[in-house]
Every structure is written in structure tokens, then in C-alpha cells.
Amino acid sequence: MKKSVIGIGNALVDILTKINDDNILKELNLPKGSMQLVDREMSDRIGESLESFESSMAPGGSSANTIHGLAKLGVPTGFICYTGNDKVGAFFEDAMMSVGVKPVVFHSDTPSGTSRAIVSADAERTFATYLGAAVELTDSHLNLEQFKGWDYCYIEGYLIANTSLFVKAVKLAKEAGCKVVLDLASYNVVESNRELLLQMLPEIDIVFANEEEAKSLTMKSPEESLELLSQYVDIAVVKIGKRGSLIKRGDEMVHIDCHKVSVVDTTGAGDMYAAGFLAGLINGMSLKECGELGSILAENIIQVIGAKMDESRWNNIKALYPQI
Known part of the structure; x- marks a missing residue:
């Protein structure tokens, strides 16, 4: 039976809107090209303006x-x-279930979290994220049964900001026999929670980090970060942008090159790399093949707007890897 993955993180719905007049951004006081968190009132106002x-x-x-x-x-x-x-x-749940994900969803009277990408005529994107109900998940919602029967537990780095939730998720996952996979997600989060992360590293089995996140955690270069992280975890992955990625498991170290593609939107690149890498691992591929599959997914997602690809791209990727 194929190994399985339970994820835990913020449930957001990405809403992509193309506008033909940047005056709307000025009216909403959203600096063009910026990324910012907004409150419920502002989220509602943006929604009304873009109706x-x-x-x-x-x-x-x-x-x-x-x-x-x-x-x-x-x-x-x-x-x-x-x-x-x-x-x-309801859209989030249905969309996840439509691809076969089994959601464990708690509901709140607070509106669901959204991440709005407002695309100007020149293709520049302005982001406004309302976390809403997504951040109401706490350690009290977690129990051992939710983790039993899964082989891997995938945790996003944004959860680290909620210390008790992060620590309990790792504890229960390990207790249930899961391998814990952590994507560091943001160098800001790493900087703010560095001591906790260093303390928890021995409990993590696989860690994904980009160059900035790795440096925030270890204060070292990508190569030195890889070496240090691999002393604590089974598999360490450090992504180094256009230079590809570095992967280390025990004494084995590989460097994955990436191909030059036309970049439209980098949203979801790291998320897709992790998906490809883990899918490769679950299907018994070598470290090099896992990294290559991760890179192929990342290269495809950055060629489209948003963090989801169309079926033709998925079919092309699967054709390259019939063993999946």
C-alpha cells in the first residue's frame, strides 16, 4: 500500500482578480506590488470594490x-x-476532496481565510491576505487519532508562530509513528522562532528551506546550512533559487540544477517542490530523482498565475514519471 501524508496548516482560498485600472488599488490604499495582511473590515471592502x-x-x-x-x-x-x-x-473543502484529500476541518463563525491576488494590466500582482478562521486552529483541536495510520505529517512553517500548536502537532505525529516533514516557509517566521526551531530539529525527519530561511536558522551559507541541518534530520533540502537545490541524506549529497523557464508568478514554487520531492520519496525514487521531480513541479507552477496548474501540465509531468 502506498505511503500517505497528513498535512496541517492554514486553509486559505486564493482569489485571483484581474483589474484594468490601478486607481482601484489607490482607492483601497494598497501599494501596487505589495503583500500585506488585512483585517476583516478591509477584506470585505476589497471584495466589494472588486465585485x-x-x-x-x-x-x-x-x-x-x-x-x-x-x-x-x-x-x-x-x-x-x-x-x-x-x-x-465549503469551496476549500470541496476543492480538496475533489482531488482525493481527506479533510479534517473545524468550523468557525469567523469568515474563512482568503489570499487575494489583484493582477494589474501589466501583470504585476498586489496581495491582500485575510487569515480569518484559518488561524483559529489551536493545540486543543489536535488528538492522537488524527495522526494514526498516516506515514508522514507535513507541517508548514507558518504554524511555528503558534508554539503550542506546532509542538503538539510534532509530538502527536511522532507518537503515531509518522515521519515529520517541516517546510520553514518564511525567513521572518524563522527569525522570530529560531530558538524553538533549533530545539525541535531533532524531532524533525525531513526539512525544506530556501537560502534565506536556512541562513536565518543556521547563520551559515547554503552548503554549510545543509551540512548542519543534516546532522539533526534524516533528509535536509536547501533550495538555492536559480542555482537549483541541495539535498543531503546521511553521507549522500546531491545538487539539482533547474531549467531556465519563463517566470510568470513564483507563488507556490516551494510548496510544489515539496510535493514533487515527497511523491518521489514515497514512490521509492533516488534522492536525485526526488529533487528533479520537485524541480519540475516548481518550474511548471512558476509559469502560470497562481498556485495551481491546469490538467495538461499535470498530465505532461505524470507522463515523464510513469512509476507514479
Whole structure:
């Protein structure tokens, strides 16, 4: 039976809206090209201002993107999260279930979290994220049964900001016999929680970090970070942008090159890399093949707007890897 992955993280719905006049951004006091968190009132105001424009929705959130990608590659998956008791939350659940994810969803009267990407005529994106119900998940919602029967537990780095939730998720996952996979997600989160992360590293089995995140944690170069991280975890992955990625397991170290592609939107690149890498690992591929599959997914996602690919891209990827 194929190994399985349970994810835990923020359930967000990505709402992509194309606008033809940047004055809307000025009216909303959203600096063009910026990324910022907004409150409920501002989120509602943005929604009302963009009502007349065509929008598309997709399930989002860092860990959710990875779990969705794994499901598309045939890996049995589940996802623990919190949504609002509303249409946006129902959309998130339905979209995840439609690709085979088994969601464990808690509901709140708070509206569901959304990440709005407002695309200007020149293709520049302005982000406004309302976390909403997504951040209401606490350690009290977790129990051992939720983790039993899964082989891997995938945790997004944004959860680290909620110390008790992060620590309990790792503890229960290990108790249930899961290998714990952590994506560091953001150098800001790493900087703010460095001591906790260093303390928890021995409990982590696989860690993904980009160059900035690795440096924030170890204060070292990518190569030195890889060496240090691999002393604590089974598999360490440090992504180094256009230079590809570095992977180390025990004494084995590989460098994966990446191909030059036309970059449209980098949203979800790290999430998709993790999905490809883990799918490869679950299917018994070598470290090099795992890294290559991760890179192929990342290279494809950055060629489209948003963190979801169309079926033709998925089919092309699966054709390259018939063993999946």
C-alpha cells in the first residue's frame, strides 16, 4: 500500500482578480506590488470594490498547496485545518476532496481565510491576505487519532508562530509513528522562532528551506546550512533559487540544477517542490530523482498565475514519471 501524508496548516482560498485600472488599488490604499495582511473590515471592502471584475478561486495556503499537489500525483493525503462556516470554506473543502484529500476541518463563525491576488494590466500582482478562521486552529483541536495510520505529517512553517500548536502537532505525529516533514516557509517566521526551531530539529525527519530561511536558522551559507541541518534530520533540502537545490541524506549529497523557464508568478514554487520531492520519496525514487521531480513541479507552477496548474501540465509531468 502506498505511503500517505497528513498535512496541517492554514486553509486559505486564493482569489485571483484581474483589474484594468490601478486607481482601484489607490482607492483601497494598497501599494501596487505589495503583500500585506488585512483585517476583516478591509477584506470585505476589497471584495466589494472588486465585485464587478472577473475572479477565479483555488484552494490555497502553503501546506494545503503541497497536499493538493501530492494528491494530484496519486499520494493518499489528508489535511487538518480551520475554515469559516461559509461558502468560501465549503469551496476549500470541496476543492480538496475533489482531488482525493481527506479533510479534517473545524468550523468557525469567523469568515474563512482568503489570499487575494489583484493582477494589474501589466501583470504585476498586489496581495491582500485575510487569515480569518484559518488561524483559529489551536493545540486543543489536535488528538492522537488524527495522526494514526498516516506515514508522514507535513507541517508548514507558518504554524511555528503558534508554539503550542506546532509542538503538539510534532509530538502527536511522532507518537503515531509518522515521519515529520517541516517546510520553514518564511525567513521572518524563522527569525522570530529560531530558538524553538533549533530545539525541535531533532524531532524533525525531513526539512525544506530556501537560502534565506536556512541562513536565518543556521547563520551559515547554503552548503554549510545543509551540512548542519543534516546532522539533526534524516533528509535536509536547501533550495538555492536559480542555482537549483541541495539535498543531503546521511553521507549522500546531491545538487539539482533547474531549467531556465519563463517566470510568470513564483507563488507556490516551494510548496510544489515539496510535493514533487515527497511523491518521489514515497514512490521509492533516488534522492536525485526526488529533487528533479520537485524541480519540475516548481518550474511548471512558476509559469502560470497562481498556485495551481491546469490538467495538461499535470498530465505532461505524470507522463515523464510513469512509476507514479
